[in-house]
Structure formats: structure tokens, C-alpha cells
Amino acid sequence: MQNRNLKILADENMPMVEAMFSGFGKVTRAPGRNLKAEDVADADVLLVRSITQVNAALLDSSSVKFVGTATIGTDHIDQNYLVQNGIGFSNAPGCNADAVVEYVLSCIYALADKHGFDPKQRTYGIIGVGNVGGRLEKRFKRLGFKVLLNDPPRAENEEGFAPLNELLEQADVICLHTPLICDGKHPTQHLLSESELRVLKPGCLLINAGRGPAIDNQALLTVGEERPDLLYVLDVWEFEPAVNRKLAERCEIVSPHIAGYSLDGKIRGTYMLLEALCRFFNESVPQPLANYLPESDLSFIEQESRTPLSIMQLIYDPYADDQRLRETLGLESDEQRKAFDLLRKNYPVRREFGSMTVLPSDASGELAALGFQIAD
Numbered sequence: 001m002q003n004r005n006l007k008i009l010a011d012e013n014m015p016m017v018e019a020m021f022s023g024f025g026k027v028t029r030a031p032g033r034n035l036k037a038e039d040v041a042d043a044d045v046l047l048v049r050s051i052t053q054v055n056a057a058l059l060d061s062s063s064v065k066f067v068g069t070a071t072i073g074t075d076h077i078d079q080n081y082l083v084q085n086g087i088g089f090s091n092a093p094g095c096n097a098d099a100v101v102e103y104v105l106s107c108i109y110a111l112a113d114k115h116g117f118d119p120k121q122r123t124y125g126i127i128g129v130g131n132v133g134g135r136l137e138k139r140f141k142r143l144g145f146k147v148l149l150n151d152p153p154r155a156e157n158e159e160g161f162a163p164l165n166e167l168l169e170q171a172d173v174i175c176l177h178t179p180l181i182c183d184g185k186h187p188t189q190h191l192l193s194e195s196e197l198r199v200l201k202p203g204c205l206l207i208n209a210g211r212g213p214a215i216d217n218q219a220l221l222t223v224g225e226e227r228p229d230l231l232y233v234l235d236v237w238e239f240e241p242a243v244n245r246k247l248a249e250r251c252e253i254v255s256p257h258i259a260g261y262s263l264d265g266k267i268r269g270t271y272m273l274l275e276a277l278c279r280f281f282n283e284s285v286p287q288p289l290a291n292y293l294p295e296s297d298l299s300f301i302e303q304e305s306r307t308p309l310s311i312m313q314l315i316y317d318p319y320a321d322d323q324r325l326r327e328t329l330g331l332e333s334d335e336q337r338k339a340f341d342l343l344r345k346n347y348p349v350r351r352e353f354g355s356m357t358v359l360p361s362d363a364s365g366e367l368a369a370l371g372f373q374i375a376d
């Protein structure tokens with residue numbers, strides 16, 4: 001890699017930027033939530049997360065030539081502005097998709113245990129079947145679950161998709177994985193509002209780990225107060241970092257937008273930006289991704305008499321995130337918003353199921369379908 005003496009400004013919560021990018025120049029860190037034009041004025045490369053709005057107001061007076069976001073979502077980036085101003089851009093498609101899938105599976109298994117239902121006997125609905133939704137579909141199918149899919153943009157050219165209302169009326173578990181799109185032919189802002197929520201099946205479990213505004217949060221609370229049978233899991237919130245306290249209290253599991261926060265997913269996100277910057281300068285990537293991923297502390301699990309749920313909980317227990325967020329709900333609003341960001345900043349190390357090997361047992365088939373490796 002050629003040292004180009006670039007000034008690289010990166011979000012403070014992006015792992016391994018120094019290890020991956022310092023060959024290109026000097027890396028400086030900054031908190032992303034309130035990044036200002038003066039902070040980026042002399043940067044050549046800007047590396048952000050989803051909490052930084054990248055637009056004319058931020059970049060007009062800067063020398064930035066390349067913007068990378070270590071995220072799947074791009075709703076915080078004015079991509080037209082970047083194209084019009086010849087600024088290179090990349091996001092990190094799919095980087096943390098497996099982490100989101102594992103968040104969803106962990107919540108479903110935990111709630112099946114709490115409410116005494118068998119996950120295999122439910123019908124699953126996935127809204128938005130891209131990188132995340134598509135991988136979730138594969139794992140559900142490997143587990144033998146019945147799955148309905150809704151994705152109008154894909155349905156324009158492909159078979160196998162259901163209309164939204166059909167999915168809402170038939171699914172016992174609904175998982176939202178759409179991007180935030182506010183205009184055009186298939187907007188997702190308030191995709192689910194009162195009329196859609198009212199048709200949900202009795203006892204339906206609704207999980208949003210996509211973007212908060214895809215569900216009208218006031219409508220979710222209104223319908224939730226009328227229908228105690230509905231179970232809600234929210235990782236994302238309409239007005240993040242603010243959390244609607246009443247809505248959170250109505251939810252089964254809440255978290256501060258961390259569904260994708262596996263260490264693997266975050267490092268993969270940074271690495272995908274390195275690959276993109278190398279492409280931008282026509283250079284080859286100096287090291288493979290595997291060189292940056294640390295060994296897992298818990299790489300080998302003794303099966304003994306553990307259930308699939310208890311094995312999943314060794315790696316990820318959604319109730320730990322739930323408890324941490326609930327502890328902040330009584331704070332005054334400014335403090336609550338800061339606490340939301342702090343929970344994300346200080347997020348504990350979480351690995352993906354695929355980094356774990358489990359000894360063979362009667363549950364091997366289910367564990368393999370969930371994403372674990374099974375020892376020979």
C-alpha cells in the first residue's frame with residue numbers, strides 16, 4: 001500500500017481503522033453523532049457510522065475525496081451529493097447481516113421458551129428480503145420453518161413473494177429488514193401503521209431490527225395497548241437515540257440498535273471500506289480479513305446436556321441488552337439519549353455463531369441450521 005499522506009477522519013467507534021488504514025496516511029478519530037463541517041474541513045477520507053449525516057452541510061467546505069460508511073444502511077448519506085461532487089463512496093453491504101440474523105434467532109428462541117411455544121410450529125414472515133432477510137430466510141428454511149416473504153421491488157422480477165397484507169394476516173412471527181426509504185415507488189417509512197398493525201394474528205411476535213421509522217411507533221403503542229396478545233421486539237426506534245419509554249415498557253425485548261453489533265460484523269465493515277479505498281486508488285488489499293479477526297475465547301463448546309437455547313445464550317443473550325437499555329428509561333430525555341449512545345459505544349464483545357464449534361449430539365442438526373459449526 002502506498003503512503004499517500006492522506007488525512008483520514010474516522011468515527012471513534014469503528015474498530016481496527018488504525019491497523020487497516022494507517023498505511024494510507026494519518027488516522028484521526030471523532031465522535032460521529034454531532035460531526036461538524038469544521039471537523040472534516042481538511043480530511044481527505046471520511047469514515048462514518050450510521051449516526052453521521054453526510055451531506056452538503058457537512059462536506060461543502062471540505063477537501064474530502066472519499067466517504068465510507070461501515071454500515072449496511074445508507075439512509076444517512078446523501079449519495080446524489082457525493083456523485084455530483086465526484087466524491088468516492090462505499091458502504092459495507094452485508095457486513096453485519098449474520099449478526100442481525102443471530103439477534104433475531106436469539107430473540108425468537110428466548111421468547112419461545114418464555115411463552116411456551118414451539119418455534120417449529122410457527123409461520124414466519126420476512127419483510128425486506130435482501131442481505132439480512134435473505135440470510136434469515138435460509139436459516140429459517142434449514143430449521144424447517146414455514147416462511148412467507150414480502151419484497152415488492154424483488155417481486156417485480158421474481159416469483160415467490162406475498163403481498164404485505166397476506167403476510168401480516170398469516171405470519172405468527174414477523175421480521176422487518178427493509179432499508180429506510182422515504183419516497184419513490186416502494187417507500188418503507190411507516191410501512192406498518194395502525195391499519196397494518198390491526199390485522200396481525202393473535203399472539204403475533206413482531207421484530208424490528210431494520211430501521212425504526214419503518215413502523216409508526218405511536219401506532220405501535222396504541223395498538224399494543226389495545227392488544228396485550230401482541231409481542232414486540234424493538235432494536236431500532238423511530239426517533240433514535242430517543243426511546244419512547246411507554247413503548248419500550250410494552251415490548252418483550254428492547255435494545256439500542258445493536259442487532260448487527262458482532263465484533264466479526266464490525267471488523268468486516270471496516271475491512272470492506274479498506275477494500276473500497278484500495279479499489280479507489282487501484283491498489284490491492286494488503287492482508288486478508290482473517291488476519292484481523294481475533295480468535296474466539298469460546299471457540300469450542302462442550303455439548304453435555306445443553307439445549308440449543310442455552311448454547312445460543314452462551315454467545316448472545318438478548319436479555320442482557322434488554323436490561324441495560326431498560327436501566328436508562330427513567331433518565332431525563334437528554335441523559336437517556338446520551339446513555340443510548342454510550343451503550344452502543346461500550347458494547348461488549350459478541351461473536352457470531354459460526355465462530356463456535358459444538359460437539360456432536362442429538363441437537364447437531366438444529367445447531368448446524370442455527371449457524372454453529374459441529375465438530376467432526
Ligand SMILES: NC(=O)c1ccc[n+]([C@@H]2O[C@H](COP(=O)([O-])OP(=O)(O)OC[C@H]3O[C@@H](n4cnc5c(N)ncnc54)[C@H](O)[C@@H]3O)[C@@H](O)[C@H]2O)c1
Pocket residue numbers: 072073074093094096097100127128129130131132133134150151152153154177178179180181186187188191209210211235236257258259260261
Ligand atoms: N439493527 C441493526 O443493527 C441493523 C444492521 C444491519 C442493517 N440494518 C438495516 O437493515 C436494512 C436491510 O439490510 P440488508 O442488508 O438486507 O439490505 P439490502 O439492501 O440487501 O436488502 C433490503 C431489501 O429490502 C427490500 N425492500 C425495499 N423496499 C421495500 C418495501 N417497501 N417493502 C419490502 N421490502 C422492500 C429490497 O428490495 C431489498 O431486497 C438496512 O438498510 C439497514 O437499514 C439494521
Ligand SMILES: O=C(O)[C@H](O)[C@H](O)COP(=O)(O)O
Pocket residue numbers: 013048049050051070071072073074096257258259260261
Ligand atoms: O446499517 C447498519 O449496518 C446497522 O444499522 C449498523 O449496525 C448501525 O450501527 P452504527 O453504524 O450506528 O454503529
